[in-house]
Each structure stands twice: as C-alpha cells, then as structure tokens.
Amino acid sequence: MTERSTGSTYDVVLVGVGGQGVLTIGRLMAEAALDADLGVNFYPTKGMAQRGGGVKVQVRIGRGIVGPQIPEGRADLVVAMERSEALKGVTCVRPGGEFLLYGHVWEPTQVMLGKADYPAEEQVRELILAAGARLRYLDPDGLHSCDGARMPANIYVLGAAVGGTDLGRVLDPEAVLDLVRRRWERHAALNEAAFGAGLEAMSHGP
Numbered sequence: 001m002t003e004r005s006t007g008s009t010y011d012v013v014l015v016g017v018g019g020q021g022v023l024t025i026g027r028l029m030a031e032a033a034l035d036a037d038l039g040v041n042f043y044p045t046k047g048m049a050q051r052g053g054g055v056k057v058q059v060r061i062g063r064g065i066v067g068p069q070i071p072e073g074r075a076d077l078v079v080a081m082e083r084s085e086a087l088k089g090v091t092c093v094r095p096g097g098e099f100l101l102y103g104h105v106w107e108p109t110q111v112m113l114g115k116a117d118y119p120a121e122e123q124v125r126e127l128i129l130a131a132g133a134r135l136r137y138l139d140p141d142g143l144h145s146c147d148g149a150r151m152p153a154n155i156y157v158l159g160a161a162v163g164g165t166d167l168g169r170v171l172d173p174e175a176v177l178d179l180v181r182r183r184w185e186r187h188a189a190l191n192e193a194a195f196g197a198g199l200e201a202m203s204h205g206p
Contacts, residue, residue, distance in 0.1 A: 009062030010170045011070045013092040016081030017106050018046065018053045021154030025079070026057035028158060028183070029167075032176045033061045043068035054085060061170055077165055078133070081157055082106050086124050095132030098165045101125070102138045102157050136164055142201045143194070151194035155180060159195035164202025173199065 012029060016022040023044050033040035041060040046053060058070050070092065078093045079100045080086035086101055093099050103121060110116035128135050138160045143151050158180070162173040177195050181188045 008064040009060060010077075010167070011075045012059040012061070012077045012079065012167065013070060013075040013089055014055075014057040014059070014079045014081070015085045015089045015092075016055050017085060018055055020055070020081045020104075020106075021152065022055045022057055022081055025081075025154050025158050025161075026059050028176065028179060029059045029061075029161075029171065032171045032179050033059075035175065035179065036171065038170075039063040039065055041065050041068045054088065056088065077161070077167055079157060079161055081153070083121060083124055084108065084111075084119055087119060087127065090127050090131050090133075093128075093131055093133040097133050098136060099128045099131075099133040100136045100138060100157070100161055100165055101128065102140065102153070102160075104140045104153065136160070136202065138198070138201055142197055144197065146190050146193040149190050151190060151197060153194075155191045155194040156198045156201075159198025160202045161198075163199035 014022050014026050026042060026044060030040045030042040039062050043058040045056045058068065060068065060070060072091055074094050075092045075097055076094065077098045077100065078089040080089045081102045082104050107118055111118045125135060138157060143153055143156050145151065162168045162171055162176050177192065180191050180195060184191055
C-alpha cells in the first residue's frame with residue numbers, strides 16, 4: 001500500500017439497489033487503486049436484474065489479498081446506498097470498522113403492497129452500532145441541483161466515502177475526483193459539485 005494506507009489491505013462492501021450506480025462507485029474505487037499502483041480485486045454480485053433489485057459490490061485493495069470475497073464480519077468499510085439494503089451490510093462490517101449509511105428510501109414492491117414492513121431509520125442505526133461499527137450518516141437532502149441538473153447520488157456518496165472515512169487514507173480524494181472528471185468530461189462540473197457536496201457533508205461529523 002502507500003503512505004496513505006492504514007494497513008496491508010483495505011476491504012470495502014457496497015450495497016444498494018439497481019439504478020443507484022453502486023457498481024459505478026465500486027469500479028471507480030478499483031480504478032483509483034490501480035492508478036495508485038495498489039493491488040485490487042473487484043467482485044460485483046446482483047440479485048434481481050431489473051431496476052430496484054439488490055446489488056452488492058466487494059472491493060479489496062492491497063497486495064495481501066487472498067480471494068475476491070471479503071469474509072463475513074471483516075469489511076473495513078460498508079457503504080449502504082439504501083436504508084433497507086443496509087441491513088444486508090450489517091453482517092459484513094468488522095467491529096471497529098466504518099459504516100456509511102446514505103439514508104435514501106426505495107421501498108420494495110412487497111412493502112408498497114403492504115405485505116412487508118420497511119425498517120425505521122432508528123432500527124437500522126441500532127443494528128449498525130450493535131455490530132460494533134462506527135456509523136457515518138449521509139443525508140439525501142444534501143443532494144441538490146447544479147445548473148438545473150440533479151447531482152448524481154453515487155458521486156455524492158463516493159465523495160463522502162473518500163472524504164469522511166478511512167478510505168481517504170488509502171485512496172487520495174483528489175486523485176479519485178480527477179478520475180471522475182476524466183471519465184465524464186461533458187458532466188465534469190456536475191460531478192465535481194456532487195463529489196464536493198459529499199465531502200462537505202462529512203465535514204460536519206456523523
């Protein structure tokens with residue numbers, strides 16, 4: 001790893017639903033690690049194929065990696081982009097690890113039909129803390145418009161992850177932002193605004 005690292009490996013689990021750009025966040029993390037000449041393993045899995053189905057991505061950064069899958073309860077960071085999907089990430093985080101919860105609500109069909117309950121925010125928070133994780137909460141209301149266009153939520157969350165968790169000691173936030181700029185040159189201003197909003201949101205604490 002580099003001098004920014006906290007150890008020989010750093011494991012990240014991302015969970016959310018289809019259509020949120022979870023896979024894109026994972027790919028950007030993996031590409032940033034490659035650009036920094038770090039070892040990396042990118043392992044995406046998807047549930048239902050259609051928009052709204054569960055998505056899970058595992059990103060392992062470092063040269064001491066054995067296998068693509070992160071052992072249960074060993075992730076250094078879990079990023080949840082949807083409140084109910086966050087429950088799937090609780091068993092992934094290690095005690096003392098970090099859990100970034102983006103409080104977006106996307107009710108599954110069963111919930112909309114009244115056949116299932118949707119977890120309350122306080123319930124999710126309690127389970128995360130009970131797992132021994134350090135909780136960082138990212139408010140969806142911090143996502144605004146820029147020049148009349150809605151900021152992309154995934155870039156907002158990515159900015160929060162590298163700016164407000166130990167991931168920023170592994171991946172240089174400026175290098176990650178530069179990668180985002182180069183990837184979507186036509187939307188550079190919009191993505192930069194979203195990334196910056198995520199950084200700013202984390203500067204105010206949990």
